[in-house]
Amino acid sequence: MYRYDRYDQELVDQRVAQFRDQTQRFLAGELPDEEFRALRLRNGLYIQRFAPMLRISIPYGLLSAKQLRMLAHIARTYDKDYGHFTTRQNIQFNWPQLERVPDILADLASVEMHAIQTSGNCIRNITADHLAGVARDELIDPRPYCEITRQWATFHPEFNWLPRKFKIAFSSSTTDRAATRVHDIGVHIVRNADGELGYSIYVGGGLGRMPMIGHRIREFLPEADLLSYLEAVLRVYNRLGRRDNIHRARIKVLVKEQTPARFAQLVEAEWAQLDHAAFRLTADDLARMRAHFTEHPYEPSAAADVSFDRAVANDSAFASFVKRNVREHRAAGYKVVFVSLKPQGVAPGDMTSAQMDLVADLAERYSFGEVRATHDQNLVLADVRQQDVHAVWEALRGAGLATPNIGLLTDMICCPGLDFCSLANAGSIGVAADINDLFDSLDHLHDIGEIKLKMSGCMNGCGHHTVGHIGILGVDKKGEEWYQVTLGGSAEDDASLGDRTGPSFSREEIAGAVRSIVDVYLEQRRDEEETFLQCYRRVGMAPFKERLYAEETA
Amino acid sequence: MGALIRNGRIDDDDVVLLGDDDTLPVSGRAVVTLARWLAERETLSALAPKVGILLPNTADLAESWPAIADRDLLCLSFPAFGDGRAYSQARLLRERYGFAGEIRATGAAVVVDQAAELLRCGFDAFSLRDDQKAEAFIERLAAAGTRRWYQRPAQVRPVFEERRGA
Numbered sequence: 274m275y276r277y278d279r280y281d282q283e284l285v286d287q288r289v290a291q292f293r294d295q296t297q298r299f300l301a302g303e304l305p306d307e308e309f310r311a312l313r314l315r316n317g318l319y320i321q322r323f324a325p326m327l328r329i330s331i332p333y334g335l336l337s338a339k340q341l342r343m344l345a346h347i348a349r350t351y352d353k354d355y356g357h358f359t360t361r362q363n364i365q366f367n368w369p370q371l372e373r374v375p376d377i378l379a380d381l382a383s384v385e386m387h388a389i390q391t392s393g394n395c396i397r398n399i400t401a402d403h404l405a406g407v408a409r410d411e412l413i414d415p416r417p418y419c420e421i422t423r424q425w426a427t428f429h430p431e432f433n434w435l436p437r438k439f440k441i442a443f444s445s446s447t448t449d450r451a452a453t454r455v456h457d458i459g460v461h462i463v464r465n466a467d468g469e470l471g472y473s474i475y476v477g478g479g480l481g482r483m484p485m486i487g488h489r490i491r492e493f494l495p496e497a498d499l500l501s502y503l504e505a506v507l508r509v510y511n512r513l514g515r516r517d518n519i520h521r522a523r524i525k526v527l528v529k530e531q532t533p534a535r536f537a538q539l540v541e542a543e544w545a546q547l548d549h550a551a552f553r554l555t556a557d558d559l560a561r562m563r564a565h566f567t568e569h570p571y572e573p574s575a576a577a578d579v580s581f582d583r584a585v586a587n588d589s590a591f592a593s594f595v596k597r598n599v600r601e602h603r604a605a606g607y608k609v610v611f612v613s614l615k616p617q618g619v620a621p622g623d624m625t626s627a628q629m630d631l632v633a634d635l636a637e638r639y640s641f642g643e644v645r646a647t648h649d650q651n652l653v654l655a656d657v658r659q660q661d662v663h664a665v666w667e668a669l670r671g672a673g674l675a676t677p678n679i680g681l682l683t684d685m686i687c688c689p690g691l692d693f694c695s696l697a698n699a700g701s702i703g704v705a706a707d708i709n710d711l712f713d714s715l716d717h718l719h720d721i722g723e724i725k726l727k728m729s730g731c732m733n734g735c736g737h738h739t740v741g742h743i744g745i746l747g748v749d750k751k752g753e754e755w756y757q758v759t760l761g762g763s764a765e766d767d768a769s770l771g772d773r774t775g776p777s778f779s780r781e782e783i784a785g786a787v788r789s790i791v792d793v794y795l796e797q798r799r800d801e802e803e804t805f806l807q808c809y810r811r812v813g814m815a816p817f818k819e820r821l822y823a824e825e826t827a
Numbered sequence: 828m829g830a831l832i833r834n835g836r837i838d839d840d841d842v843v844l845l846g847d848d849d850t851l852p853v854s855g856r857a858v859v860t861l862a863r864w865l866a867e868r869e870t871l872s873a874l875a876p877k878v879g880i881l882l883p884n885t886a887d888l889a890e891s892w893p894a895i896a897d898r899d900l901l902c903l904s905f906p907a908f909g910d911g912r913a914y915s916q917a918r919l920l921r922e923r924y925g926f927a928g929e930i931r932a933t934g935a936a937v938v939v940d941q942a943a944e945l946l947r948c949g950f951d952a953f954s955l956r957d958d959q960k961a962e963a964f965i966e967r968l969a970a971a972g973t974r975r976w977y978q979r980p981a982q983v984r985p986v987f988e989e990r991r992g993a
């Protein structure tokens with residue numbers, strides 16, 4: 274993984290000192306509230322409903338064991354002993370004290386971590402496929418490009434005060450696991466007809482209110498020209514993006530108002546005038562960065578293992594874990610193991626310090642000392658020898674981290690909602706628990722198969738509800754919590770936005786509504802192979818609507 | 828009004844900023860809005876010292892540049908702390924149009940915490956916001972100018988180039 278050199282370390286250390294100074298000036302009354310707000314946001318610090326919330330950057334989701342242990346230390350020392358993994362491959366702490374945040378940042382800097390640009394109207398954490406480097410359907414490892422982009426975006430003097438936040442995601446595989454089409458910029462790494470590497474650039478996707486799927490504004494950009502092109506997009510946005518209305522300030526609104534074709538022209542015109550040579554990535558730049566992400570030294574002998582298959586055959590609990598939480602690896606004899614952060618009765622994505630320490634130990638022992646955070650708020654041990662999977666499973670199970678539900682209904686994405694967020698209209702964690710209770714039989718869940726349920730506490734859509742196969746959105750109706758439901762969204766290659774079922778459901782009704790939806794699917798599907806999403810796309814909204822609202826009036 | 832920082836120190840502010848209906852001053856250096864400049868260019872270009880121009884941060888330089896290219900003072904504005912449009916304008920003036928005169932930062936973002944970003948984007952004069960300490964700002968400017976950043980624009984060779992040399 275990427276290791277800091279002295280330049281990286283210096284920049285992060287200086288930032289800690291700068292924020293310490295800003296915090297002191299604020300506490301001394303020398304820095305106006307509004308201004309400290311903007312400055313602390315660029316260091317990941319929000320003031321939430323009850324307490325500050327600190328969001329820490331995990332670039333493209335990749336963590337070392339040492340870094341994960343530091344997160345455990347922070348949870349123990351400065352928080353209530355747990356952290357919350359987000360849908361942006363970051364982690365949030367919900368209870369730090371403002372005065373101590375500079376100390377937390379200093380602790381992070383000691384393990385090459387930071388909270389820079391994790392909030393505020395600037396370029397945020399660069400995200401990527403959580404299976405980067407091990408996925409079989411990958412063209413090339415996207416992480417070197419992510420790191421190049423991360424560095425370009427960090428403390429960029431021109432783009433730190435954009436109209437609104439700005440998110441960039443990379444994908445280089447046939448299945449888009451990074452939801453690139455719902456990002457401000459989605460970069461697909463591709464080869465052109467001549468076999469040259471480069472990028473297709475998508476702009477203007479986004480969730481939140483006015484969800485939109487991104488438009489491709491450039492089919493092929495040569496590999497060396499990534500940064501000049503990004504610079505051109507950002508400059509057009511910084512100059513022309515709306516600042517009169519916070520709800521219309523994302524780049525997607527600009528792209529829509531201009532039309533994608535005209536927006537593409539603006540970018541191309543800006544790009545044509547940039548000094549390309551000054552931005553061009555040299556073969557050495559790329560090679561140097563790739564050297565940080567070389568393949569692990571996989572042991573060829575791992576493929577000879579027979580114990581894994583035997584364990585699957587003999588132990589049905591292990592077999593169901595393998596079926597749901599283990600994926601194929603590129604290297605023979607290795608597996609990708611998902612750590613479920615969605616056990617029953619816990620807010621999705623939450624993890625205690627003891628659990629973090631345990632996963633860090635497992636990573637060190639079994640997975641080259643690395644852990645990944647996923648967009649679905651789980652963790653991944655990406656390089657486990659298959660003969661070790663059983664031992665990893667037992668350790669995870671002992672810590673409540675082996676719920677075999679990856680990709681199933683209860684592997685839902687859920688924003689922190691009412692419980693922490695000052696913007697929430699409705700609680701999402703409680704509803705998640707209700708749904709969990711209703712579907713508590715895992716056998717039943719396996720029968721239902723892949724369903725992505727995503728839930729947000731308000732229109733901001735941090736839970737990505739609009740691209741959930743089933744989406745749930747908290748709305749406020751005269752001070753009461755209600756829930757709007759959408760069906761048929763997807764964040765993958767076939768990206769689409771969900772359709773609303775109709776009127777919203779009350780807190781009492783919502784879990785039952787989800788069950789009705791699942792029932793209709795089970796009745797309607799052609800066979801077990803047809804997933805919820807395929808089925809919905811085939812039969813449409815009518816049967817679901819009928820069931821949902823018939824029950825209400827009955 | 829806050830201090831004027833120029834050439835890394837507190838400097839006399841020699842400029843009178845005129846509203847669109849204000850009469851021209853008898854002595855000193857006037858700055859007028861872009862709108863007034865465009866309307867009264869003939870009269871105003873006769874004045875010495877040269878009249879400076881206050882550009883709104885919405886001005887499209889591709890359009891405005893020919894009309895302001897012969898000026899030696901351009902003031903850019905930050906109407907709100909978080910409104911970053913003038914950073915782009917400053918860079919365009921320096922890097923695309925080769926403007927070599929004074930680019931002065933005015934408004935709500937001309938504060939200690941923004942010194943580095945302003946300097947890097949090409950501002951070389953700063954009308955500090957009222958509540959700002961000039962010494963602290965000068966210190967920040969000096970530090971920012973010697974620091975190694977990841978990317979251009981910067982005063983010192985950026986990190987990515989430095990690594991190439993390594």
Ligand code: SF4
Binds near residue numbers: 696731732736
């Ligand atoms: S979706 Fe709304 S309630 Fe949930 S975390 Fe985001 S802003 Fe808060």
